[in-house]
Amino acid sequence: MGIQDRKKRQLEEREQLFLDKAWTLIQQEGVLNLQMSRLAAECEYAVGTLYLHFSSKEDLLVALATRNVSDRLELFLRAAAWAACPRDRMLAVVVADVIFSQRAPEYFRLAQYVSTHTIWVAASEARREAALEASRPVGEAVRDIAEEAMRSGDVASSGLTTQEMCSGIWAMTEGMHSLVSASGLLETHSVPRPYRLLIKHAHALLNGLGWQPIMPLNDFDQQQALLERILREVFPEVPIAACQATENQPGDQ
Amino acid sequence: MGIQDRKKRQLEEREQLFLDKAWTLIQQEGVLNLQMSRLAAECEYAVGTLYLHFSSKEDLLVALATRNVSDRLELFLRAAAWAACPRDRMLAVVVADVIFSQRAPEYFRLAQYVSTHTIWVAASEARREAALEASRPVGEAVRDIAEEAMRSGDVASSGLTTQEMCSGIWAMTEGMHSLVSASGLLETHSVPRPYRLLIKHAHALLNGLGWQPIMPLNDFDQQQALLERILREVFPEVPIAACQATENQPGDQ
DNA sequence: GATAAAATTTGAATCTCATTCATAATCTGC
DNA sequence: GCAGATTATGAATGAGATTCAAATTTTATC
Numbered sequence: 001m002g003i004q005d006r007k008k009r010q011l012e013e014r015e016q017l018f019l020d021k022a023w024t025l026i027q028q029e030g031v032l033n034l035q036m037s038r039l040a041a042e043c044e045y046a047v048g049t050l051y052l053h054f055s056s057k058e059d060l061l062v063a064l065a066t067r068n069v070s071d072r073l074e075l076f077l078r079a080a081a082w083a084a085c086p087r088d089r090m091l092a093v094v095v096a097d098v099i100f101s102q103r104a105p106e107y108f109r110l111a112q113y114v115s116t117h118t119i120w121v122a123a124s125e126a127r128r129e130a131a132l133e134a135s136r137p138v139g140e141a142v143r144d145i146a147e148e149a150m151r152s153g154d155v156a157s158s159g160l161t162t163q164e165m166c167s168g169i170w171a172m173t174e175g176m177h178s179l180v181s182a183s184g185l186l187e188t189h190s191v192p193r194p195y196r197l198l199i200k201h202a203h204a205l206l207n208g209l210g211w212q213p214i215m216p217l218n219d220f221d222q223q224q225a226l227l228e229r230i231l232r233e234v235f236p237e238v239p240i241a242a243c244q245a246t247e248n249q250p251g252d253q
Numbered sequence: 254m255g256i257q258d259r260k261k262r263q264l265e266e267r268e269q270l271f272l273d274k275a276w277t278l279i280q281q282e283g284v285l286n287l288q289m290s291r292l293a294a295e296c297e298y299a300v301g302t303l304y305l306h307f308s309s310k311e312d313l314l315v316a317l318a319t320r321n322v323s324d325r326l327e328l329f330l331r332a333a334a335w336a337a338c339p340r341d342r343m344l345a346v347v348v349a350d351v352i353f354s355q356r357a358p359e360y361f362r363l364a365q366y367v368s369t370h371t372i373w374v375a376a377s378e379a380r381r382e383a384a385l386e387a388s389r390p391v392g393e394a395v396r397d398i399a400e401e402a403m404r405s406g407d408v409a410s411s412g413l414t415t416q417e418m419c420s421g422i423w424a425m426t427e428g429m430h431s432l433v434s435a436s437g438l439l440e441t442h443s444v445p446r447p448y449r450l451l452i453k454h455a456h457a458l459l460n461g462l463g464w465q466p467i468m469p470l471n472d473f474d475q476q477q478a479l480l481e482r483i484l485r486e487v488f489p490e491v492p493i494a495a496c497q498a499t500e501n502q503p504g505d506q
Numbered sequence: 507g508a509t510a511a512a513a514t515t516t517g518a519a520t521c522t523c524a525t526t527c528a529t530a531a532t533c534t535g536c
Numbered sequence: 537g538c539a540g541a542t543t544a545t546g547a548a549t550g551a552g553a554t555t556c557a558a559a560t561t562t563t564a565t566c
Binding site for chain 4: 037040045046047048049052
Binding site: 030031032109112113115116117118120122128129132133135136139156158159160161163164167168170171172173174175176177178179181182183184185186188189190191194197198200201203204205206207208209210217218220 | 283284285362365366368369370371373375381382385386388389392409411412413414416417420421423424425426427428429430431432434435436437438439441442443444447450451453454456457458459460461462463470471473
């Protein structure tokens, strides 16, 4: 039925409008200051209409975070599809995440806020499932890399599934984002340039898993060369000068 | 001046009373349901008095999270003071963190919620600094382990400071907590028993840093033996049967 | 121990929003 | 063109954080 289709499409369009505008408002004034009534007004709809789409404010935030995953996915897929050995691609994934965190810091705050138990459980079941579903292709892209590495003998399973193999580096990346966003924390503990460190520890972890080819941990030049190669070949839009900047926290000496 | 001292002491006592009660309420009904007016009433003080201590609700939450750090520190110090080689102690620290997360899950939620940018910036400057200051001894306990390991030649610096050496494992632990608390996420990505995995990846990372003695990654029995030794010698209050349970997520098959 | 100034405490009143729902507007099938 | 169904509306409600003028208590001085 064409009419039903159109209606569904229009509903979807309106939802996107709400999300677009919500994102704009959040970028302008932060998550804390997003007001449902204000958002509705900016979109020229009644508050009630907004609530036809989202069961609560938290529900809307989860929807927003979910939608933004696709931008992140785009970077991940480029890293995963890169014509290089699995290990280098795995590192490219970490670099992709760092680049994304620099490019859209507000997204990271949102994602962190939303994955808080407090907010998470306040969203609707359906919304939560959609969010988890959206994260699936990201995980799969990474797992494919591990799978190829295992098949080609670059890394032994050590009793781990491919997913489990990836989970360590995933946790480490995620954790570093958390530490970075708790402003002042890393400074307090004398840990400057967290993202440069993350990459180094990623090398250490991959080495520890026996993932070939091993990167000599104290060979700074080789690590730097790989990093620059990744930026040049996978993320050419990132200015070459940003190679340093990417690794620096704003405010570092 | 004795009178001033007494006044200061009483003020401090009242603050502790507020925090004690807040913690009780949060454990009963969750962070989301903590009400300032209710808290004041339970303590038999006026709301205004509560606000003489805490500039906002967020401020109170940060204070609460800060205070709870000391319980965590106690476990960390036991791990750090254990009579074992630095590497085993480092692992004991990870185990301490896992035990603590199981023992006081609500604390973890609070800590996670509070370190969110949104909440963090809503607390007073002084409160934030106190929180960072409280985390310092935890960091130092861990750093001391790395320092001893470097001094004794168990691990080479690879161009890292002792703090930087610890930051990878810190990020990984922190990240795994985040992933665990985003309920459904790890299940979606087929990663059961996250804390068992964390320990395995911790071994991998330490191996990758060249930290002696190397733990063979595929020797499950040796890893299990070390884990049990840590539980027996450092955390004897954790029932031996919990050795498995500790590693399991509730709801795992 | 009386008095006034200073410091502390109080809680009703205010204010900000998220959320609801009775009503109005619009659409659909006949 | 009309009854019934579907959508949209936004004023009203409710929950709860925060404030601040007034009340109370403490301190200092004689």
